[in-house]
Amino acid sequence: MDLKDLYQEIILDHGKNPRNLGKFDNYNKDAKGNNPLCGDNVHVYLRLNENKKVEDIAFEGHGCAISMASASIMTDMVRGKEEKEVKEIVTDFLGMIKEKDSLETNILKDDEKTKLMSLSGVKQYPMRVKCATLSWHTLTSALDNSDQIVKTEE
């Protein structure tokens, strides 16, 4: 294990200065996520236009560097993508965090994949995986219009 794998520059940067932090007025989908074990929470807001494209996305919440960076990178990455594409990216990301060595989707460009792979360090820290995945599960919940608050504990 190496802390440098976990706390890469890009994570520290996004963790300290999260992009898309806040709430915007004309969102039409949102969902909340909690990590009851540690008290982290996130609220994802997004606007899906008539062509099912993510016109805008933002999040509110607080948590560790990993969870903040993950939400920050995620929101950056899915803006402008179609709902179907977003879901494919989410599935690919969660698969990578859980078991796969790399990202497989063709939707993301190589530099985007590199950015996302910076979160792969959490694999070595099983207790921290849910920090990286909370905002992604919450995004899915928002797209599915689920009223259920996402919880990381089963």
Place this chain on the structure above:
Amino acid sequence: MNIDDIKREFPIFDDKIQNNDLVYLDSANSSQKPRVVVDRIYDFYTKEFSNVGRSVHYLAVAATNLYEQTRVSVQKYINAKDKDEIVFTKGATEAINLVANTFGQKYLSEGDEVLLTELEHHSNYVPWHFLRKAKNIKIEFAEINDNGEVTLEAIEKKITNKTKIISVSHLSNVTGAILPIKEIVQLAHSKNIPVLIDGCQGAPHLKLDMQDIDCDFYAISGHKMYGPTGIGILYAKKKWLEDLPPYQGGGGMINEVKKEGITYGELPNKYEAGTMATAQVIAFNESIKFMEKIGIQNIEKHEKELLDYGLEKLRKNNSVNIIGNPKEKGGVISFTIEGVHPHDIATILDEDGVAIRAGHHCCQILHDKLNLPATARASFGVYNTKDDIDKLDESINKCKKIFNL
């Protein structure tokens, strides 16, 4: 007392943990176990095992005697008047649930008030919340002051003529504040209100005398007292145990069972339904003996020295904020580092073998009040040394370095 000798009695420190010497600063969560306790469980299962209180064969009688010996040891250790005032439970959580459930059934009705404090652990809030849902009672919270302590005056302020029971911590697992429980009990009794003390953090670190404190109930966690998991103690004055209804029904707690009705067993069986955590109860006797051998006064003194040293050291460390500043404080230091989330602190410290806890420590009401989603917490046990605190301080500096502070 020689800490190196004491530390050697704990097998967990024999080996490296992830290539590091273990710096265990999470005893408020659960303490490590001395060899005598671990061995006792093994010996009981391999040489002496039988269920207790039922059969008349040799092993059953011997096991029953061992089980009851722990009851007497606990009675003496906490200076309870009678051994029947000691009820074994699966933990302090169950002990508090037992009181909330049975006392609630018999004595609480709509509009009645239960008085807690803002620094209670969830285990001394959620069981009362069940009654709020079921019986429409009210829960009041005595406020903490800026030092993170709850004063007698803060308690007094919230007592009304509807207050039916007061349930407070002995020692806060977050700020470390030691509450003036004897004075709280005197005040409550002057108004005819019974008092439950959540002694999870009190019992492992402070001298206990139930007859002197005079509380009605006192909940103890075994695994925080160098004992096995799965064992807790409810101390309750005999008048309450005789008066309140049973908690769980099953074997062992009955007197006579007929189709048309059931009578319950005598104390303490009335509250110990089903097969209990026999091996753990028997091994817990070794935990008591272990603590008695060192002497609770010596444990208190040692942990106070560690606390003073730790506070001095961390106060000197820039960017470290210590949560609460109670005058009477146990061996707990909760802290935050400006710019580093507590979970990141815990992960980075763990890399050096420094085991702490991060989160809300099952005290969300308190963290809301402090306006902090989470804190990092170092807590001490009898095996900790000043060297452990130096390592904590070094690792904190490493956190700051990684986060460019």
